[in-house]
Amino acid sequence: MSDIIDKTKSFATDLLTRKLAPEFLYHNLTHTQRVVKSTKEILDSLKLEDKETEHLILAAWLHDTGYTKGSEDHEETSTVIAKEFLEKQGYSQEGIKKICSIILATKKKHKPINIAEEIIRDADASHFAQSSYMDTCEFLREELSLLGIAEYNQKEWLKTNLEVLGKEHDYYTDYAKEHWQPKKEKNLKRLSKEYKTIKSIVKKEALKAKFKSDSPDRGIQTLFRVTLKNHLTLSDIADTKANILLSVNAIIISMALSNLIPKLDNPSNHYLITPTVIFIFFSVASMILAVLATRPNVTSGEFTKEDVKNKKVNLLFFGNFHKMKLSEYEWAINELVKDKDYIYSSLTKDLYYLGLVLNRKYKILRWTYTIFMIGTVISVIAFAVSFQLYGTK
Numbered sequence: 001m002s003d004i005i006d007k008t009k010s011f012a013t014d015l016l017t018r019k020l021a022p023e024f025l026y027h028n029l030t031h032t033q034r035v036v037k038s039t040k041e042i043l044d045s046l047k048l049e050d051k052e053t054e055h056l057i058l059a060a061w062l063h064d065t066g067y068t069k070g071s072e073d074h075e076e077t078s079t080v081i082a083k084e085f086l087e088k089q090g091y092s093q094e095g096i097k098k099i100c101s102i103i104l105a106t107k108k109k110h111k112p113i114n115i116a117e118e119i120i121r122d123a124d125a126s127h128f129a130q131s132s133y134m135d136t137c138e139f140l141r142e143e144l145s146l147l148g149i150a151e152y153n154q155k156e157w158l159k160t161n162l163e164v165l166g167k168e169h170d171y172y173t174d175y176a177k178e179h180w181q182p183k184k185e186k187n188l189k190r191l192s193k194e195y196k197t198i199k200s201i202v203k204k205e206a207l208k209a210k211f212k213s214d215s216p217d218r219g220i221q222t223l224f225r226v227t228l229k230n231h232l233t234l235s236d237i238a239d240t241k242a243n244i245l246l247s248v249n250a251i252i253i254s255m256a257l258s259n260l261i262p263k264l265d266n267p268s269n270h271y272l273i274t275p276t277v278i279f280i281f282f283s284v285a286s287m288i289l290a291v292l293a294t295r296p297n298v299t300s301g302e303f304t305k306e307d308v309k310n311k312k313v314n315l316l317f318f319g320n321f322h323k324m325k326l327s328e329y330e331w332a333i334n335e336l337v338k339d340k341d342y343i344y345s346s347l348t349k350d351l352y353y354l355g356l357v358l359n360r361k362y363k364i365l366r367w368t369y370t371i372f373m374i375g376t377v378i379s380v381i382a383f384a385v386s387f388q389l390y391g392t393k
Contacts (some may be wrong), residue, residue: 004089005057009036011085012061014088019068023146025139027074029065036060038126042119045175055095058086059102063120071147075107109168118172122180128165129180133187137161158195166189226346231354237304238361242290249283249290257278271390275382282375289368293361308332 016029039060043053062085066077086096104110105117112118127136141157144150150222152160163189260276302323307313313321314330321329336342361377 004091005061006052007089008061008085009056012065015065015068015081021068021145023143024067024071025143025146026136027064032061032064032333034127034197035063035123038123039119041126042122042173042175046115046119046173048115051095052116055098056116058082059099059116059120062099063106063124071149075104078103085247112172115173122171122173122176123358125171126176126180128169129176129183130187131183134190155195155198158191158198162191162195163190178301192252218301220344224344224351228347228354231351232359235354235359235361238358239294241365242293242361242368245286245290245372247370249287252283253280253287256283260315268369271386272383275379275386278375278382279379282371282379286368286372286375289364289371293364293368297353305331308335 005132010031013029016032020028031385036057039056043056048056059082060320062082063078064074066074066083068081069077082103083096086099098116102116102120105112105120106124110117110121127133130136137157141152144152165184171184232264255278256276262270302321308331321332324332336346
């Protein structure tokens with residue numbers, strides 16, 4: 001056999017290495033090398049003339065070179081590249097014509113009309129029978145996505161591969177039928193098993209999502225959870241504001257007691273008595289209101305069985321059961337969880353009374369801040385007037 005095969009190998013390897021876009025994760029040099037190897041494997045089982053063998057090996061090396069200029073009509077492009085290269089090598093026109101017809105036989109859904117076309121088609125699909133098939137087809141899926149040709153999710157891709165292997169593809173040569181078909185069947189079973197698993201998972205997720213969206217209970221629970229959380233957050237904010245006022249006024253009073261009031265015994269400082277009293281009065285008033293805003297209400301802590309049966313008691317608030325025995329409370333909770341309406345009623349009561357507490361807290365806080373602000377202004381004015389009238393005497 002002439003050295004044309006070595007030259008073609010070097011040409012195809014160089015072209016696919018340098019000119020092929022990186023998006024071609026499947027149709028690359030590795031794929032071409034596999035097709036050449038599979039072609040030789042089939043040829044070893046047959047007794048063909050040297051020229052026919054040469055034509056097939058050359059076609060295998062050149063069949064995907066058209067991808068270097070894009071994926072569209074790449075078989076025709078491959079024949080153009082093959083013709084230009086082989087003519088430069090002085091290859092016969094008859095041989096070039098046969099090689100080009102073999103390359104065109106790799107088109108999708110082409111039905112082979114001679115042994116050469118059967119061999120190249122089987123070799124081009126030899127990966128269907130390889131243990132690495134699952135990984136190889138993932139490269140093809142990624143390639144299609146990168147090139148913007150098609151997008152498949154895992155379920156769609158498995159279904160597509162099942163249709164190709166199970167319905168659309170057939171091996172033609174005796175060698176492929178004997179050695180590759182059984183391995184292809186194993187891959188088909190793997191695909192089918194994985195597809196069923198994915199289909200089951202997707203179905204469960206769909207039912208779960210449908211149940212979530214159709215279930216009114218979930219929306220109601222979310223409503224109560226979010227609203228209760230917001231109420232508790234607002235209560236924490238109110239307590240924090242009250243604590244700030246308590247701290248500020250405590251500091252003001254302690255400083256007044258330690259620094260200002262002892263100096264009032266001096267007759268020359270009597271003019272400071274009135275503004276000091278005003279100052280302390282408003283500070284004390286602010287502290288009292290801040291304490292009232294945070295002071296908890298004392299409840300009875302008891303309920304009767306009649307209260308539970310009539311759904312009159314809110315078992316979710318500790319103030320209604322803190323004096324009850326554990327056995328009595330457990331009985332009441334068991335009664336509660338048996339009745340969904342009672343649960344929602346208890347949550348509603350919890351929300352309502354929390355709202356009343358918040359309303360009381362924020363009303364007192366508003367008065368507290370108002371009194372503190374007015375007291376501060378009046379105290380400053382009183383000190384300023386006292387200094388103006390008596391401080392210079």
